[in-house]
Amino acid sequence: MRRFSASGLIWALAIILPVVSLLSMTLGTVSISLGELLGAASHQVGSNQVDTILFDIRLPRILLAIFVGAVLSSTGAVMQGLFRNPLADPSLIGVSSGASVGASLMIVSAGGLIQTGALLGLSLVAVGAFVGGFVATLLVYRLATSGIGTSVTTMLLAGIAIAALAGALNSLLSYFSDNDMLRQISLWQMGNLSGASWTKVTIMASVALLLMSLFPRDSRALNALLLGESEARHLGVDVQAVKRRLIILTALGVGVCVALAGLVGFVGLIIPHMVRLAIGPDHRWLIPASALAGATLLVVADTLARIVVVPAELPTGILTALLGAPFFVALLLQQRKEI
Amino acid sequence: MTMLADNISLHLSGFDLLRNVSIEIEAGKVTAIVGPNGAGKSSLLKVLTGEMEPTNGAVFLNQQPLHHWELEQKAQMLAVLPQHTLLNFPFTADEVVGLGRIPHQTGSAKDAQIVSEALELVDASYLQKRFYTQMSGGEKQRVQLARVLAQIWQPSALGEQFLVLDEPTSAFDLSHQKLTLDIVRNLASRGIAVVMVLHDLNLAARCADNLVVFNGGVIEASGSPEDVLTEPLIEKVFGVKVTVAQHPVTNRPLVIS
Numbered sequence: 001m002r003r004f005s006a007s008g009l010i011w012a013l014a015i016i017l018p019v020v021s022l023l024s025m026t027l028g029t030v031s032i033s034l035g036e037l038l039g040a041a042s043h044q045v046g047s048n049q050v051d052t053i054l055f056d057i058r059l060p061r062i063l064l065a066i067f068v069g070a071v072l073s074s075t076g077a078v079m080q081g082l083f084r085n086p087l088a089d090p091s092l093i094g095v096s097s098g099a100s101v102g103a104s105l106m107i108v109s110a111g112g113l114i115q116t117g118a119l120l121g122l123s124l125v126a127v128g129a130f131v132g133g134f135v136a137t138l139l140v141y142r143l144a145t146s147g148i149g150t151s152v153t154t155m156l157l158a159g160i161a162i163a164a165l166a167g168a169l170n171s172l173l174s175y176f177s178d179n180d181m182l183r184q185i186s187l188w189q190m191g192n193l194s195g196a197s198w199t200k201v202t203i204m205a206s207v208a209l210l211l212m213s214l215f216p217r218d219s220r221a222l223n224a225l226l227l228g229e230s231e232a233r234h235l236g237v238d239v240q241a242v243k244r245r246l247i248i249l250t251a252l253g254v255g256v257c258v259a260l261a262g263l264v265g266f267v268g269l270i271i272p273h274m275v276r277l278a279i280g281p282d283h284r285w286l287i288p289a290s291a292l293a294g295a296t297l298l299v300v301a302d303t304l305a306r307i308v309v310v311p312a313e314l315p316t317g318i319l320t321a322l323l324g325a326p327f328f329v330a331l332l333l334q335q336r337k338e339i
Numbered sequence: 340m341t342m343l344a345d346n347i348s349l350h351l352s353g354f355d356l357l358r359n360v361s362i363e364i365e366a367g368k369v370t371a372i373v374g375p376n377g378a379g380k381s382s383l384l385k386v387l388t389g390e391m392e393p394t395n396g397a398v399f400l401n402q403q404p405l406h407h408w409e410l411e412q413k414a415q416m417l418a419v420l421p422q423h424t425l426l427n428f429p430f431t432a433d434e435v436v437g438l439g440r441i442p443h444q445t446g447s448a449k450d451a452q453i454v455s456e457a458l459e460l461v462d463a464s465y466l467q468k469r470f471y472t473q474m475s476g477g478e479k480q481r482v483q484l485a486r487v488l489a490q491i492w493q494p495s496a497l498g499e500q501f502l503v504l505d506e507p508t509s510a511f512d513l514s515h516q517k518l519t520l521d522i523v524r525n526l527a528s529r530g531i532a533v534v535m536v537l538h539d540l541n542l543a544a545r546c547a548d549n550l551v552v553f554n555g556g557v558i559e560a561s562g563s564p565e566d567v568l569t570e571p572l573i574e575k576v577f578g579v580k581v582t583v584a585q586h587p588v589t590n591r592p593l594v595i596s
Contacts, residue, residue, distance in 0.1 A: 236442035
Protein backbone atom coordinates (compact mmCIF):
# COMPACT_ATOMS: atom_id res chain seq x y z
CA MET A 1 0.00 0.00 0.00
CA ARG A 2 1.26 3.45 -0.88
CA ARG A 3 -0.42 6.64 0.11
CA PHE A 4 -1.09 9.73 -1.93
CA SER A 5 -0.87 13.12 -0.31
CA ALA A 6 -4.26 14.11 1.07
CA SER A 7 -4.00 17.77 0.16
CA GLY A 8 -2.79 16.74 -3.31
CA LEU A 9 -5.88 14.62 -3.87
CA ILE A 10 -8.18 17.37 -2.60
CA TRP A 11 -6.56 19.94 -4.90
CA ALA A 12 -6.74 17.58 -7.87
CA LEU A 13 -10.42 16.87 -7.25
CA ALA A 14 -11.13 20.56 -6.72
CA ILE A 15 -9.83 21.12 -10.26
CA ILE A 16 -11.37 18.02 -11.85
CA LEU A 17 -14.88 18.63 -10.50
CA PRO A 18 -15.43 22.04 -12.18
CA VAL A 19 -13.88 20.79 -15.42
CA VAL A 20 -16.12 17.73 -15.48
CA SER A 21 -19.15 19.86 -14.62
CA LEU A 22 -18.35 22.31 -17.41
CA LEU A 23 -18.01 19.45 -19.90
CA SER A 24 -21.26 18.00 -18.64
CA MET A 25 -22.99 21.32 -19.42
CA THR A 26 -22.09 20.90 -23.09
CA LEU A 27 -23.19 17.27 -23.40
CA GLY A 28 -26.67 15.91 -23.87
CA THR A 29 -29.39 15.34 -26.43
CA VAL A 30 -28.65 18.81 -27.74
CA SER A 31 -24.93 19.40 -28.01
CA ILE A 32 -23.84 22.84 -27.03
CA SER A 33 -20.29 23.91 -27.74
CA LEU A 34 -18.08 25.41 -25.09
CA GLY A 35 -18.18 28.71 -26.97
CA GLU A 36 -21.97 28.80 -26.97
CA LEU A 37 -21.93 27.93 -23.29
CA LEU A 38 -19.63 30.81 -22.43
CA GLY A 39 -21.62 33.11 -24.66
CA ALA A 40 -24.87 32.17 -22.98
CA ALA A 41 -23.29 32.58 -19.58
CA SER A 42 -22.28 36.13 -20.37
CA HIS A 43 -25.62 36.78 -22.13
CA GLN A 44 -23.96 38.00 -25.29
CA VAL A 45 -25.21 35.45 -27.75
CA GLY A 46 -27.42 32.41 -27.68
CA SER A 47 -31.06 31.69 -28.11
CA ASN A 48 -33.73 31.35 -25.49
CA GLN A 49 -33.80 27.64 -26.15
CA VAL A 50 -30.09 27.23 -25.36
CA ASP A 51 -30.54 29.34 -22.23
CA THR A 52 -33.40 27.15 -21.08
CA ILE A 53 -31.46 23.93 -21.66
CA LEU A 54 -28.38 25.25 -19.91
CA PHE A 55 -29.78 27.09 -16.95
CA ASP A 56 -33.15 25.49 -16.29
CA ILE A 57 -32.29 21.88 -17.09
CA ARG A 58 -28.60 21.08 -17.10
CA LEU A 59 -27.17 23.42 -14.48
CA PRO A 60 -29.63 22.49 -11.69
CA ARG A 61 -29.17 18.84 -12.53
CA ILE A 62 -25.39 19.07 -12.36
CA LEU A 63 -25.51 21.03 -9.13
CA LEU A 64 -27.92 18.50 -7.66
CA ALA A 65 -25.53 15.71 -8.67
CA ILE A 66 -22.66 17.56 -6.98
CA PHE A 67 -24.48 18.05 -3.70
CA VAL A 68 -26.10 14.60 -3.62
CA GLY A 69 -22.76 12.95 -4.43
CA ALA A 70 -20.96 15.00 -1.78
CA VAL A 71 -23.52 14.24 0.91
CA LEU A 72 -23.81 10.52 0.14
CA SER A 73 -20.08 9.91 0.17
CA SER A 74 -19.21 12.13 3.12
CA THR A 75 -21.93 10.50 5.23
CA GLY A 76 -20.62 7.16 4.00
CA ALA A 77 -17.17 8.07 5.33
CA VAL A 78 -18.70 9.12 8.64
CA MET A 79 -20.72 5.90 9.00
CA GLN A 80 -17.71 3.72 8.16
CA GLY A 81 -15.79 5.49 10.91
CA LEU A 82 -18.61 5.34 13.43
CA PHE A 83 -19.23 1.64 12.82
CA ARG A 84 -15.46 0.97 12.55
CA ASN A 85 -16.32 -1.00 9.45
CA PRO A 86 -14.85 -0.03 6.07
CA LEU A 87 -17.82 -1.65 4.36
CA ALA A 88 -20.55 0.22 6.19
CA ASP A 89 -22.71 2.69 4.32
CA PRO A 90 -25.41 5.19 5.24
CA SER A 91 -28.19 2.72 4.45
CA LEU A 92 -27.09 0.71 7.52
CA ILE A 93 -28.98 3.01 9.82
CA GLY A 94 -32.23 2.24 8.02
CA VAL A 95 -32.64 5.54 6.22
CA SER A 96 -32.79 4.12 2.68
CA SER A 97 -35.16 1.28 3.45
CA GLY A 98 -37.46 3.56 5.42
CA ALA A 99 -37.42 6.12 2.62
CA SER A 100 -38.25 3.42 0.15
CA VAL A 101 -41.39 2.46 2.08
CA GLY A 102 -42.38 6.10 2.45
CA ALA A 103 -42.02 6.70 -1.27
CA SER A 104 -43.91 3.54 -2.26
CA LEU A 105 -46.68 4.35 0.19
CA MET A 106 -47.09 7.77 -1.37
CA ILE A 107 -47.05 6.38 -4.91
CA VAL A 108 -49.65 3.75 -4.09
CA SER A 109 -51.96 5.71 -1.78
CA ALA A 110 -51.79 9.14 -3.35
CA GLY A 111 -52.36 7.71 -6.81
CA GLY A 112 -53.59 10.50 -9.05
CA LEU A 113 -52.45 13.19 -6.64
CA ILE A 114 -48.81 12.43 -7.38
CA GLN A 115 -48.58 14.82 -10.29
CA THR A 116 -50.49 17.66 -8.66
CA GLY A 117 -49.95 17.29 -4.94
CA ALA A 118 -46.97 19.25 -3.82
CA LEU A 119 -45.48 20.80 -0.75
CA LEU A 120 -42.99 23.63 -1.13
CA GLY A 121 -42.55 22.61 -4.73
CA LEU A 122 -41.65 19.05 -3.82
CA SER A 123 -43.62 16.00 -4.80
CA LEU A 124 -45.48 13.99 -2.19
CA VAL A 125 -43.14 11.12 -2.99
CA ALA A 126 -40.15 13.17 -1.86
CA VAL A 127 -41.91 14.15 1.35
CA GLY A 128 -42.93 10.55 1.97
CA ALA A 129 -39.39 9.32 1.36
CA PHE A 130 -37.89 11.84 3.74
CA VAL A 131 -40.38 11.09 6.51
CA GLY A 132 -40.01 7.33 6.00
CA GLY A 133 -36.24 7.55 6.13
CA PHE A 134 -36.21 9.65 9.25
CA VAL A 135 -38.73 7.46 11.08
CA ALA A 136 -36.74 4.30 10.25
CA THR A 137 -33.48 5.84 11.48
CA LEU A 138 -35.14 6.99 14.68
CA LEU A 139 -36.44 3.47 15.21
CA VAL A 140 -33.03 1.88 14.63
CA TYR A 141 -31.39 4.42 16.93
CA ARG A 142 -33.93 3.88 19.70
CA LEU A 143 -33.63 0.10 19.44
CA ALA A 144 -29.86 0.31 19.88
CA THR A 145 -29.85 2.88 22.68
CA SER A 146 -30.09 1.82 26.30
CA GLY A 147 -29.10 3.35 29.62
CA ILE A 148 -25.42 2.73 28.92
CA GLY A 149 -25.39 4.34 25.49
CA THR A 150 -25.86 3.37 21.86
CA SER A 151 -24.39 0.08 20.81
CA VAL A 152 -23.17 0.18 17.22
CA THR A 153 -23.39 -3.62 17.01
CA THR A 154 -27.04 -3.57 18.03
CA MET A 155 -27.54 -0.73 15.63
CA LEU A 156 -26.18 -2.82 12.76
CA LEU A 157 -28.53 -5.66 13.64
CA ALA A 158 -31.48 -3.33 14.19
CA GLY A 159 -30.71 -1.76 10.80
CA ILE A 160 -30.89 -5.20 9.19
CA ALA A 161 -34.16 -5.97 10.98
CA ILE A 162 -35.74 -2.68 9.96
CA ALA A 163 -34.50 -3.14 6.38
CA ALA A 164 -36.14 -6.60 6.29
CA LEU A 165 -39.37 -5.18 7.65
CA ALA A 166 -39.25 -2.33 5.15
CA GLY A 167 -38.56 -4.82 2.37
CA ALA A 168 -41.67 -6.76 3.31
CA LEU A 169 -43.81 -3.61 3.46
CA ASN A 170 -42.44 -2.58 0.10
CA SER A 171 -43.33 -5.93 -1.44
CA LEU A 172 -46.78 -5.69 0.06
CA LEU A 173 -47.27 -2.24 -1.42
CA SER A 174 -45.97 -3.43 -4.79
CA TYR A 175 -48.35 -6.37 -4.67
CA PHE A 176 -51.32 -4.03 -4.37
CA SER A 177 -50.19 -1.57 -7.02
CA ASP A 178 -51.22 -1.44 -10.62
CA ASN A 179 -48.75 -1.51 -13.49
CA ASP A 180 -48.24 2.22 -13.61
CA MET A 181 -47.52 2.45 -9.88
CA LEU A 182 -45.18 -0.52 -10.08
CA ARG A 183 -43.18 1.22 -12.77
CA GLN A 184 -43.02 4.40 -10.72
CA ILE A 185 -41.87 2.50 -7.63
CA SER A 186 -39.12 0.65 -9.43
CA LEU A 187 -37.96 3.77 -11.27
CA TRP A 188 -37.83 5.65 -7.99
CA GLN A 189 -35.74 2.89 -6.46
CA MET A 190 -33.21 3.14 -9.28
CA GLY A 191 -32.35 6.68 -8.27
CA ASN A 192 -32.71 9.52 -10.70
CA LEU A 193 -31.57 13.10 -10.93
CA SER A 194 -33.74 13.97 -13.91
CA GLY A 195 -36.28 15.88 -11.85
CA ALA A 196 -33.76 18.50 -10.79
CA SER A 197 -35.11 21.96 -10.16
CA TRP A 198 -33.74 25.09 -8.53
CA THR A 199 -35.90 24.39 -5.47
CA LYS A 200 -34.30 20.98 -5.07
CA VAL A 201 -30.84 22.42 -5.62
CA THR A 202 -31.41 25.04 -2.93
CA ILE A 203 -32.58 22.46 -0.39
CA MET A 204 -29.79 20.02 -1.22
CA ALA A 205 -27.13 22.74 -1.17
CA SER A 206 -28.20 23.98 2.27
CA VAL A 207 -28.09 20.46 3.67
CA ALA A 208 -24.70 19.81 2.08
CA LEU A 209 -23.27 23.04 3.45
CA LEU A 210 -24.66 22.30 6.90
CA LEU A 211 -23.03 18.87 6.93
CA MET A 212 -19.73 20.12 5.56
CA SER A 213 -19.55 22.82 8.21
CA LEU A 214 -20.42 20.48 11.10
CA PHE A 215 -18.44 17.35 10.19
CA PRO A 216 -14.95 18.87 10.69
CA ARG A 217 -15.79 19.41 14.36
CA ASP A 218 -16.07 15.66 14.90
CA SER A 219 -13.27 14.50 12.59
CA ARG A 220 -10.74 13.95 15.34
CA ALA A 221 -13.36 12.27 17.49
CA LEU A 222 -14.00 9.86 14.61
CA ASN A 223 -10.28 9.17 14.38
CA ALA A 224 -10.22 8.35 18.09
CA LEU A 225 -13.31 6.17 17.70
CA LEU A 226 -11.43 3.94 15.26
CA LEU A 227 -9.43 2.77 18.30
CA GLY A 228 -12.61 1.72 20.06
CA GLU A 229 -15.25 3.46 22.12
CA SER A 230 -13.61 3.20 25.52
CA GLU A 231 -10.27 4.31 24.07
CA ALA A 232 -12.02 7.31 22.55
CA ARG A 233 -13.58 8.16 25.90
CA HIS A 234 -10.15 8.01 27.53
CA LEU A 235 -8.99 10.50 24.91
CA GLY A 236 -11.65 12.90 26.12
CA VAL A 237 -14.27 12.24 23.44
CA ASP A 238 -17.92 12.40 24.50
CA VAL A 239 -18.71 9.27 22.49
CA GLN A 240 -22.47 9.26 22.99
CA ALA A 241 -22.86 12.90 21.96
CA VAL A 242 -20.69 12.38 18.88
CA LYS A 243 -22.68 9.31 17.87
CA ARG A 244 -26.00 11.05 18.28
CA ARG A 245 -24.84 14.11 16.37
CA LEU A 246 -23.39 12.15 13.47
CA ILE A 247 -26.36 9.80 13.17
CA ILE A 248 -28.81 12.71 13.09
CA LEU A 249 -26.74 14.57 10.50
CA THR A 250 -26.42 11.43 8.38
CA ALA A 251 -30.14 10.68 8.59
CA LEU A 252 -30.89 14.27 7.59
CA GLY A 253 -28.38 14.32 4.74
CA VAL A 254 -29.19 10.93 3.28
CA GLY A 255 -32.90 11.44 3.92
CA VAL A 256 -32.89 14.58 1.78
CA CYS A 257 -30.74 12.92 -0.91
CA VAL A 258 -33.10 9.98 -1.14
CA ALA A 259 -36.14 12.24 -1.14
CA LEU A 260 -34.80 14.35 -3.99
CA ALA A 261 -32.98 11.76 -6.07
CA GLY A 262 -34.24 8.32 -5.08
CA LEU A 263 -31.92 5.50 -4.13
CA VAL A 264 -28.57 6.29 -5.72
CA GLY A 265 -26.54 3.32 -4.64
CA PHE A 266 -22.83 2.60 -4.29
CA VAL A 267 -21.61 6.21 -3.96
CA GLY A 268 -21.76 6.16 -0.16
CA LEU A 269 -20.04 2.80 0.07
CA ILE A 270 -17.37 2.88 -2.59
CA ILE A 271 -16.13 6.43 -2.66
CA PRO A 272 -15.04 6.71 1.00
CA HIS A 273 -13.55 3.25 0.78
CA MET A 274 -11.47 4.16 -2.26
CA VAL A 275 -10.46 7.53 -0.88
CA ARG A 276 -9.31 5.84 2.33
CA LEU A 277 -7.15 3.46 0.34
CA ALA A 278 -5.61 6.44 -1.41
CA ILE A 279 -4.96 8.86 1.46
CA GLY A 280 -5.49 6.88 4.68
CA PRO A 281 -8.22 6.94 7.33
CA ASP A 282 -7.68 10.41 8.88
CA HIS A 283 -11.20 11.87 8.83
CA ARG A 284 -9.94 15.43 8.71
CA TRP A 285 -8.97 14.73 5.09
CA LEU A 286 -11.12 11.71 4.35
CA ILE A 287 -14.46 13.52 4.72
CA PRO A 288 -13.75 16.50 2.42
CA ALA A 289 -11.91 14.35 -0.11
CA SER A 290 -14.77 11.85 -0.17
CA ALA A 291 -17.27 14.66 -0.67
CA LEU A 292 -15.35 15.96 -3.69
CA ALA A 293 -14.81 12.49 -5.15
CA GLY A 294 -18.47 11.56 -4.65
CA ALA A 295 -19.59 14.76 -6.33
CA THR A 296 -17.29 14.07 -9.27
CA LEU A 297 -18.43 10.47 -9.66
CA LEU A 298 -22.09 11.43 -9.59
CA VAL A 299 -21.61 14.20 -12.16
CA VAL A 300 -19.84 11.73 -14.46
CA ALA A 301 -22.43 9.01 -13.90
CA ASP A 302 -25.33 11.37 -14.46
CA THR A 303 -23.76 12.80 -17.60
CA LEU A 304 -23.39 9.27 -18.97
CA ALA A 305 -26.98 8.54 -17.96
CA ARG A 306 -28.04 11.48 -20.11
CA ILE A 307 -26.03 10.62 -23.19
CA VAL A 308 -25.64 6.85 -23.56
CA VAL A 309 -29.11 6.17 -24.96
CA VAL A 310 -29.89 9.54 -26.57
CA PRO A 311 -32.59 10.73 -26.97
CA ALA A 312 -33.81 8.73 -23.96
CA GLU A 313 -32.17 8.76 -20.51
CA LEU A 314 -31.17 6.09 -18.04
CA PRO A 315 -31.82 6.37 -14.30
CA THR A 316 -28.64 7.68 -12.66
CA GLY A 317 -28.52 4.88 -10.07
CA ILE A 318 -27.98 2.30 -12.80
CA LEU A 319 -24.87 4.14 -13.95
CA THR A 320 -23.36 4.58 -10.46
CA ALA A 321 -23.71 0.86 -9.86
CA LEU A 322 -22.45 0.02 -13.36
CA LEU A 323 -19.39 2.22 -12.86
CA GLY A 324 -18.91 1.44 -9.19
CA ALA A 325 -19.30 -2.31 -9.03
CA PRO A 326 -16.45 -3.27 -11.39
CA PHE A 327 -14.19 -0.79 -9.62
CA PHE A 328 -15.06 -2.37 -6.33
CA VAL A 329 -14.39 -5.87 -7.63
CA ALA A 330 -11.01 -4.69 -8.90
CA LEU A 331 -10.25 -3.30 -5.45
CA LEU A 332 -11.19 -6.59 -3.80
CA LEU A 333 -8.96 -8.51 -6.18
CA GLN A 334 -6.13 -6.08 -5.46
CA GLN A 335 -6.56 -6.53 -1.70
CA ARG A 336 -6.68 -10.29 -2.08
CA LYS A 337 -3.31 -10.12 -3.79
CA GLU A 338 -1.83 -8.04 -0.98
CA ILE A 339 -3.03 -10.44 1.71
CA MET B 340 -3.67 11.50 47.99
CA THR B 341 -4.05 11.69 44.27
CA MET B 342 -6.28 8.86 43.12
CA LEU B 343 -8.52 7.23 45.62
CA ALA B 344 -11.07 4.48 45.39
CA ASP B 345 -13.19 4.74 48.51
CA ASN B 346 -14.90 1.52 49.53
CA ILE B 347 -16.12 0.67 46.05
CA SER B 348 -18.31 -2.27 45.11
CA LEU B 349 -19.30 -3.31 41.63
CA HIS B 350 -22.33 -5.45 41.12
CA LEU B 351 -23.08 -6.53 37.58
CA SER B 352 -25.84 -8.88 36.35
CA GLY B 353 -25.98 -10.83 39.60
CA PHE B 354 -22.25 -11.03 40.23
CA ASP B 355 -20.17 -9.25 42.81
CA LEU B 356 -17.17 -8.20 40.76
CA LEU B 357 -15.70 -5.94 43.44
CA ARG B 358 -16.49 -5.90 47.14
CA ASN B 359 -15.54 -3.03 49.43
CA VAL B 360 -12.31 -2.19 47.68
CA SER B 361 -10.36 0.81 48.91
CA ILE B 362 -7.14 1.72 47.21
CA GLU B 363 -4.93 4.76 47.05
CA ILE B 364 -2.73 5.47 44.07
CA GLU B 365 0.11 7.80 44.93
CA ALA B 366 1.95 10.16 42.62
CA GLY B 367 5.45 9.04 41.78
CA LYS B 368 4.77 5.43 42.70
CA VAL B 369 4.24 2.32 40.62
CA THR B 370 1.32 0.21 41.77
CA ALA B 371 1.03 -3.29 40.36
CA ILE B 372 -2.20 -5.26 40.58
CA VAL B 373 -1.89 -9.03 40.44
CA GLY B 374 -4.30 -11.89 40.95
CA PRO B 375 -5.82 -14.91 39.24
CA ASN B 376 -8.03 -14.63 36.14
CA GLY B 377 -11.43 -13.20 36.97
CA ALA B 378 -10.28 -11.80 40.30
CA GLY B 379 -11.58 -8.33 39.47
CA LYS B 380 -8.39 -6.64 38.29
CA SER B 381 -9.83 -5.32 35.05
CA SER B 382 -13.07 -4.36 36.79
CA LEU B 383 -11.06 -2.27 39.22
CA LEU B 384 -9.28 -0.52 36.35
CA LYS B 385 -12.62 0.17 34.68
CA VAL B 386 -14.00 1.73 37.83
CA LEU B 387 -10.81 3.70 38.50
CA THR B 388 -10.79 5.15 34.99
CA GLY B 389 -14.47 6.01 35.00
CA GLU B 390 -15.47 3.52 32.37
CA MET B 391 -17.87 1.89 34.85
CA GLU B 392 -19.76 3.49 37.68
CA PRO B 393 -19.29 1.65 40.96
CA THR B 394 -22.48 0.30 42.52
CA ASN B 395 -21.32 1.70 45.86
CA GLY B 396 -18.48 3.95 46.85
CA ALA B 397 -16.71 6.67 44.92
CA VAL B 398 -13.53 7.35 43.01
CA PHE B 399 -11.62 10.57 43.47
CA LEU B 400 -9.10 12.04 41.05
CA ASN B 401 -6.95 14.84 42.41
CA GLN B 402 -9.39 15.49 45.26
CA GLN B 403 -12.41 15.72 42.97
CA PRO B 404 -15.00 13.01 42.36
CA LEU B 405 -14.07 11.44 39.03
CA HIS B 406 -17.22 12.48 37.18
CA HIS B 407 -16.75 16.11 38.21
CA TRP B 408 -13.93 16.44 35.73
CA GLU B 409 -14.87 17.12 32.15
CA LEU B 410 -13.93 14.32 29.77
CA GLU B 411 -11.21 16.39 28.15
CA GLN B 412 -9.75 17.50 31.47
CA LYS B 413 -9.73 13.92 32.66
CA ALA B 414 -7.95 12.87 29.47
CA GLN B 415 -5.22 15.42 30.14
CA MET B 416 -4.47 13.80 33.50
CA LEU B 417 -5.28 10.16 32.95
CA ALA B 418 -4.11 7.93 30.10
CA VAL B 419 -5.29 4.34 29.79
CA LEU B 420 -3.74 1.52 27.79
CA PRO B 421 -6.20 -1.34 27.35
CA GLN B 422 -5.15 -4.94 26.94
CA HIS B 423 -6.24 -5.14 23.32
CA THR B 424 -7.07 -2.42 20.88
CA LEU B 425 -9.04 -3.47 17.86
CA LEU B 426 -7.80 -0.95 15.34
CA ASN B 427 -8.29 -2.30 11.84
CA PHE B 428 -7.93 0.88 9.83
CA PRO B 429 -4.60 1.52 8.11
CA PHE B 430 -3.29 4.37 10.24
CA THR B 431 0.48 4.80 10.30
CA ALA B 432 2.27 4.53 13.67
CA ASP B 433 2.70 8.30 13.55
CA GLU B 434 -1.03 8.82 13.23
CA VAL B 435 -1.91 6.33 15.99
CA VAL B 436 0.46 8.03 18.44
CA GLY B 437 -0.88 11.40 17.28
CA LEU B 438 -4.32 10.35 18.52
CA GLY B 439 -2.85 10.65 22.02
CA ARG B 440 -2.63 14.41 21.46
CA ILE B 441 -6.37 14.82 20.87
CA PRO B 442 -7.10 16.16 24.38
CA HIS B 443 -4.41 18.83 24.01
CA GLN B 444 -4.30 22.06 22.04
CA THR B 445 -0.56 22.33 21.60
CA GLY B 446 -0.45 22.78 17.83
CA SER B 447 0.63 20.35 15.15
CA ALA B 448 4.37 21.15 15.24
CA LYS B 449 4.64 20.44 18.97
CA ASP B 450 2.44 17.35 18.60
CA ALA B 451 4.63 15.98 15.81
CA GLN B 452 7.71 16.43 17.97
CA ILE B 453 6.08 14.64 20.92
CA VAL B 454 4.90 11.83 18.64
CA SER B 455 8.37 11.20 17.31
CA GLU B 456 9.92 11.35 20.80
CA ALA B 457 7.33 8.94 22.18
CA LEU B 458 7.94 6.50 19.34
CA GLU B 459 11.66 6.71 19.92
CA LEU B 460 11.21 6.04 23.63
CA VAL B 461 9.42 2.75 22.96
CA ASP B 462 11.98 1.75 20.33
CA ALA B 463 9.50 2.11 17.48
CA SER B 464 10.92 4.98 15.44
CA TYR B 465 11.43 2.60 12.54
CA LEU B 466 7.65 2.03 12.47
CA GLN B 467 6.83 5.71 11.98
CA LYS B 468 5.46 5.47 8.45
CA ARG B 469 4.41 1.83 8.60
CA PHE B 470 0.77 0.78 8.68
CA TYR B 471 -0.59 -0.34 12.01
CA THR B 472 -2.60 -3.11 10.35
CA GLN B 473 0.62 -4.68 9.04
CA MET B 474 2.55 -4.73 12.32
CA SER B 475 3.27 -7.65 14.61
CA GLY B 476 1.51 -7.97 17.97
CA GLY B 477 4.48 -6.61 19.90
CA GLU B 478 4.94 -3.70 17.51
CA LYS B 479 1.26 -2.77 17.80
CA GLN B 480 1.47 -2.88 21.58
CA ARG B 481 4.53 -0.61 21.56
CA VAL B 482 2.82 1.89 19.29
CA GLN B 483 -0.20 1.91 21.61
CA LEU B 484 2.13 2.42 24.58
CA ALA B 485 3.68 5.38 22.76
CA ARG B 486 0.16 6.73 22.22
CA VAL B 487 -0.70 6.81 25.92
CA LEU B 488 2.75 8.22 26.72
CA ALA B 489 2.15 11.02 24.22
CA GLN B 490 -1.14 11.73 25.99
CA ILE B 491 0.59 12.60 29.27
CA TRP B 492 3.88 13.76 27.78
CA GLN B 493 3.75 17.18 29.36
CA PRO B 494 2.68 17.97 32.94
CA SER B 495 -0.90 19.09 33.35
CA ALA B 496 -1.92 22.29 35.08
CA LEU B 497 -4.95 20.48 36.47
CA GLY B 498 -3.10 18.16 38.82
CA GLU B 499 -1.11 14.97 39.11
CA GLN B 500 -1.06 12.62 36.12
CA PHE B 501 -1.84 8.94 35.94
CA LEU B 502 -0.99 6.14 33.60
CA VAL B 503 -3.10 3.00 33.74
CA LEU B 504 -1.77 -0.05 31.91
CA ASP B 505 -3.61 -3.34 31.52
CA GLU B 506 -1.01 -6.03 30.96
CA PRO B 507 1.33 -3.81 28.99
CA THR B 508 4.00 -6.45 28.49
CA SER B 509 1.85 -9.39 27.37
CA ALA B 510 3.00 -9.23 23.74
CA PHE B 511 6.60 -8.24 24.43
CA ASP B 512 9.88 -10.06 24.08
CA LEU B 513 12.40 -9.96 26.93
CA SER B 514 14.14 -6.77 25.85
CA HIS B 515 10.91 -4.85 25.36
CA GLN B 516 9.58 -6.09 28.70
CA LYS B 517 12.62 -4.55 30.33
CA LEU B 518 12.25 -1.39 28.24
CA THR B 519 8.63 -1.03 29.40
CA LEU B 520 9.55 -1.42 33.06
CA ASP B 521 12.33 1.15 32.64
CA ILE B 522 9.88 3.58 31.05
CA VAL B 523 7.41 3.02 33.87
CA ARG B 524 10.08 3.61 36.54
CA ASN B 525 11.20 6.72 34.71
CA LEU B 526 7.64 8.10 34.59
CA ALA B 527 7.27 7.45 38.32
CA SER B 528 10.47 9.36 38.99
CA ARG B 529 8.93 12.29 37.10
CA GLY B 530 6.00 12.21 39.54
CA ILE B 531 3.48 10.30 37.47
CA ALA B 532 1.39 7.67 39.22
CA VAL B 533 1.43 4.36 37.36
CA VAL B 534 -1.08 1.58 37.89
CA MET B 535 -0.69 -1.65 36.00
CA VAL B 536 -2.19 -5.07 35.91
CA LEU B 537 0.51 -7.70 35.52
CA HIS B 538 0.39 -11.46 35.34
CA ASP B 539 4.07 -12.07 35.83
CA LEU B 540 4.69 -11.87 39.59
CA ASN B 541 8.42 -11.45 39.09
CA LEU B 542 7.98 -8.50 36.76
CA ALA B 543 5.61 -7.00 39.32
CA ALA B 544 8.09 -7.60 42.14
CA ARG B 545 10.85 -6.01 40.13
CA CYS B 546 9.24 -2.72 39.34
CA ALA B 547 6.37 -2.04 41.74
CA ASP B 548 6.51 0.11 44.83
CA ASN B 549 3.11 -1.16 45.83
CA LEU B 550 1.72 -4.57 45.11
CA VAL B 551 -2.00 -5.22 45.37
CA VAL B 552 -3.18 -8.82 45.31
CA PHE B 553 -6.75 -9.37 44.19
CA ASN B 554 -8.79 -12.47 44.81
CA GLY B 555 -12.51 -12.96 44.27
CA GLY B 556 -13.29 -9.27 44.03
CA VAL B 557 -11.57 -8.26 47.27
CA ILE B 558 -8.07 -7.09 48.11
CA GLU B 559 -6.25 -10.06 49.61
CA ALA B 560 -3.08 -8.21 50.46
CA SER B 561 -1.28 -5.00 49.64
CA GLY B 562 2.04 -3.45 50.48
CA SER B 563 5.63 -3.64 49.31
CA PRO B 564 6.51 -6.67 47.14
CA GLU B 565 8.71 -8.03 49.94
CA ASP B 566 5.83 -8.00 52.42
CA VAL B 567 3.18 -9.27 50.08
CA LEU B 568 4.81 -12.02 48.04
CA THR B 569 4.99 -14.86 50.53
CA GLU B 570 4.69 -18.56 49.86
CA PRO B 571 1.45 -19.06 51.89
CA LEU B 572 -0.26 -16.09 50.23
CA ILE B 573 0.61 -17.21 46.72
CA GLU B 574 -0.62 -20.71 47.48
CA LYS B 575 -3.84 -19.35 48.92
CA VAL B 576 -4.54 -17.00 46.03
CA PHE B 577 -3.26 -18.95 43.03
CA GLY B 578 -3.46 -22.50 44.42
CA VAL B 579 0.11 -23.19 43.38
CA LYS B 580 2.98 -24.24 45.65
CA VAL B 581 5.95 -21.97 45.01
CA THR B 582 9.29 -21.06 46.49
CA VAL B 583 9.99 -17.41 47.11
CA ALA B 584 13.69 -16.57 46.98
CA GLN B 585 15.61 -13.36 46.71
CA HIS B 586 16.76 -12.09 43.37
CA PRO B 587 20.57 -12.24 43.43
CA VAL B 588 20.97 -8.87 41.77
CA THR B 589 17.95 -6.73 42.63
CA ASN B 590 17.29 -8.29 46.05
CA ARG B 591 13.61 -8.25 45.16
CA PRO B 592 11.43 -11.34 45.84
CA LEU B 593 11.77 -14.03 43.18
CA VAL B 594 8.90 -16.45 42.77
CA ILE B 595 9.97 -19.88 41.53
CA SER B 596 7.21 -22.30 40.67
